[in-house]
Amino acid sequence: MVAELISGLEYSKKVLTDVGIHIAETRKSHPNFNSVLAIVQVGNRSDSNVYVGAKIKKAKEIGAEGRLIKLPSSITQGDLEREIKALNLDNEIDGIIIQLPLDCNNNIDADHVIDMIDPLKDVDGLTRMNAGRLMRGELQRTIFPCTPFGCLYLVQQATGDKNYVAGKEVVVLGRSKIVGAPAAQLFLWHHATVTICHSKTKNIKEKCLQADILIVAIGKKHFVKGDWIKPGAVVIDCGINVDEPTEEGKKSKLHGDVDFEAAKEVAGFITPVPGGVGPMTVAMLIRNTFEQAKRRRLHHEFDE
Amino acid sequence: MVAELISGLEYSKKVLTDVGIHIAETRKSHPNFNSVLAIVQVGNRSDSNVYVGAKIKKAKEIGAEGRLIKLPSSITQGDLEREIKALNLDNEIDGIIIQLPLDCNNNIDADHVIDMIDPLKDVDGLTRMNAGRLMRGELQRTIFPCTPFGCLYLVQQATGDKNYVAGKEVVVLGRSKIVGAPAAQLFLWHHATVTICHSKTKNIKEKCLQADILIVAIGKKHFVKGDWIKPGAVVIDCGINVDEPTEEGKKSKLHGDVDFEAAKEVAGFITPVPGGVGPMTVAMLIRNTFEQAKRRRLHHEFDE
Numbered sequence: 154m155v156a157e158l159i160s161g162l163e164y165s166k167k168v169l170t171d172v173g174i175h176i177a178e179t180r181k182s183h184p185n186f187n188s189v190l191a192i193v194q195v196g197n198r199s200d201s202n203v204y205v206g207a208k209i210k211k212a213k214e215i216g217a218e219g220r221l222i223k224l225p226s227s228i229t230q231g232d233l234e235r236e237i238k239a240l241n242l243d244n245e246i247d248g249i250i251i252q253l254p255l256d257c258n259n260n261i262d263a264d265h266v267i268d269m270i271d272p273l274k275d276v277d278g279l280t281r282m283n284a285g286r287l288m289r290g291e292l293q294r295t296i297f298p299c300t301p302f303g304c305l306y307l308v309q310q311a312t313g314d315k316n317y318v319a320g321k322e323v324v325v326l327g328r329s330k331i332v333g334a335p336a337a338q339l340f341l342w343h344h345a346t347v348t349i350c351h352s353k354t355k356n357i358k359e360k361c362l363q364a365d366i367l368i369v370a371i372g373k374k375h376f377v378k379g380d381w382i383k384p385g386a387v388v389i390d391c392g393i394n395v396d397e398p399t400e401e402g403k404k405s406k407l408h409g410d411v412d413f414e415a416a417k418e419v420a421g422f423i424t425p426v427p428g429g430v431g432p433m434t435v436a437m438l439i440r441n442t443f444e445q446a447k448r449r450r451l452h453h454e455f456d457e
Numbered sequence: 458m459v460a461e462l463i464s465g466l467e468y469s470k471k472v473l474t475d476v477g478i479h480i481a482e483t484r485k486s487h488p489n490f491n492s493v494l495a496i497v498q499v500g501n502r503s504d505s506n507v508y509v510g511a512k513i514k515k516a517k518e519i520g521a522e523g524r525l526i527k528l529p530s531s532i533t534q535g536d537l538e539r540e541i542k543a544l545n546l547d548n549e550i551d552g553i554i555i556q557l558p559l560d561c562n563n564n565i566d567a568d569h570v571i572d573m574i575d576p577l578k579d580v581d582g583l584t585r586m587n588a589g590r591l592m593r594g595e596l597q598r599t600i601f602p603c604t605p606f607g608c609l610y611l612v613q614q615a616t617g618d619k620n621y622v623a624g625k626e627v628v629v630l631g632r633s634k635i636v637g638a639p640a641a642q643l644f645l646w647h648h649a650t651v652t653i654c655h656s657k658t659k660n661i662k663e664k665c666l667q668a669d670i671l672i673v674a675i676g677k678k679h680f681v682k683g684d685w686i687k688p689g690a691v692v693i694d695c696g697i698n699v700d701e702p703t704e705e706g707k708k709s710k711l712h713g714d715v716d717f718e719a720a721k722e723v724a725g726f727i728t729p730v731p732g733g734v735g736p737m738t739v740a741m742l743i744r745n746t747f748e749q750a751k752r753r754r755l756h757h758e759f760d761e
Contacts, residue, residue, distance in 0.1 A: 280589070281590050281593065282586060282589060284592050285587070285588035286585050286589075287592070288588050288591070288642065289568075289588055319657055320657045320658070328645060330593045334592060334594070344657040345657075346655070348653075349650065349651050350650050351645075351648075351650070353624045353649075
């Protein structure tokens with residue numbers, strides 16, 4: 154193995170510990186300070202239950218709070234919108250996320266519901282307002298989407314260089330609203346030369362071979378092969394592809410979008426799946442909630 | 458000369474004529490229909506006066522209307538904001554643009570003022586809400602920024618293929634809020650593989666040589682050389698660089714960001730400066746105003 158393994162598990166602990174210290178510090182001067190994340194879950198998907206449980210547990214561990222608002226799968230668009238409005242007005246709530254995908258019997262426009270979140274309580278940067286700010290390079294006025302933020306942080310930490318991204322060739326595979334599209338913007342405004350590839354890209358292997366930093370979020374198991382990687386590149390794998398368990402009682406296995414075994418022989422740095430980007434997303438969600446809590450409760454760093 | 462010249466002058470006339478026909482058609486069923494663009498100009502820059510005059514003239518020629526709101530260079534941020542609020546509420550106004558740069562004695566946050574424009578009256582796609590929609594690929598819900606829209610239209614018309622962009626390698630030079638950043642998004646969501654280059658890009662010539670379609674908006678006279686162009690590429694030059702006149706009475710000369718004389722020997726298609734992207738921007742502004750007028754006055758095509 155050539156590549157250095159980037160442990161998202163370890164780095165996420167560091168992020169969470171730091172947020173915990175900052176919360177404790179803030180409470181010294183503001184005893185009632187809190188950092189409360191509201192998680193809106195519609196229905197009862199078992200994978201969502203696991204993710205939601207992890208978020209609440211991680212928040213609690215560092216002295217923050219996660220509150221589950223669990224809604225029936227029979228909910229209507231109107232009722233779901235009213236829930237978001239109530240959370241926007243609730244002075245106790247600092248951040249709001251909607252657990253996706255919705256497990257709902259009715260046809261709900263999830264984009265519209267997400268966009269109803271007050272941009273000041275948006276902790277995943279998915280409202281159009283905050284997405285627009287990111288696209289325009291207004292980094293101080295937006296909040297970074299959790300997964301892309303986790304990717305950026307891992308690159309900076311693994312290379313030991315906060316400015317590592319500047320001037321580098323970054324190739325992003327995928328243009329989803331949650332990962333690919335905002336990751337491209339985030340790396341662009343950290344001064345990378347960014348190329349965005351997707352299902353319509355013709356010479357995707359060639360493009361990958363140019364990447365100093367390769368961000369993969371295409372949702373296909375082992376899509377990126379070992380010989381697509383430029384020697385020494387930083388490879389960040391956002392894929393979470395689940396193998397169904399073949400035997401009862403056996404755990405289902407997770408796979409990334411990158412053929413890890415082959416890629417690690419070529420890359421300079423690489424994230425594993427699981428234990429790479431996944432835990433960073435949760436850590437950044439809790440960190441973003443704290444940032445919004447500071448802005449809203451302490452009028453901190455808010456420049457509008 | 459190898460390249461086919463793309464005449465923005467001719468194509469812009471076609472766009473404007475079409476809008477004129479649509480306005481006349483609409484008035485048959487809605488006699489009071491109008492399409493009114495409010496142009497907010499602060500101060501009295503002579504170049505701005507020329508641009509504003511052209512917009513009003515072009516609008517009038519096709520049966521639409523441009524209204525100049527000329528404000529003194531002594532205006533404050535607060536007063537300018539109140540002007541925008543009044544235009545938002547004015548039922549007669551379909552589109553609002555702020556002529557940039559502001560010619561103002563006070564320190565005004567132009568981004569903030571632009572963002573106060575009602576997204577339904579935004580005709581340059583520069584509000585954060587509409588920029589966010591563009592970044593997320595919500596093409597039906599946003600309005601395309603005028604210059605990038607003009608670039609896209611020229612590529613489609615010159616090649617005679619509405620889907621020409623899909624699967625092509627597009628390189629955008631520049632990441633400004635008005636041209637480069639939104640152009641990258643617009644071409645991405647028309648399914649190109651997009652690379653965004655800027656001042657921090659290291660191997661910019663190499664990148665340009667990969668481009669099937671090269672969009673240049675970097676603001677430097679003749680920055681792109683002839684040997685940076687892939688043979689047969691479509692070259693769209695958004696640069697407007699002004700040579701000051703050396704003798705009194707002589708007209709100042711405009712130059713693009715591309716070394717046109719050299720590039721036209723290599724490219725497949727190329728826009729001149731002047732007479733390329735410039736007139737398209739004005740045409741798309743008037744077209745966008747008509748689109749917003751239809752949405753707002755006739756509740757047309759508005760899907761939220």
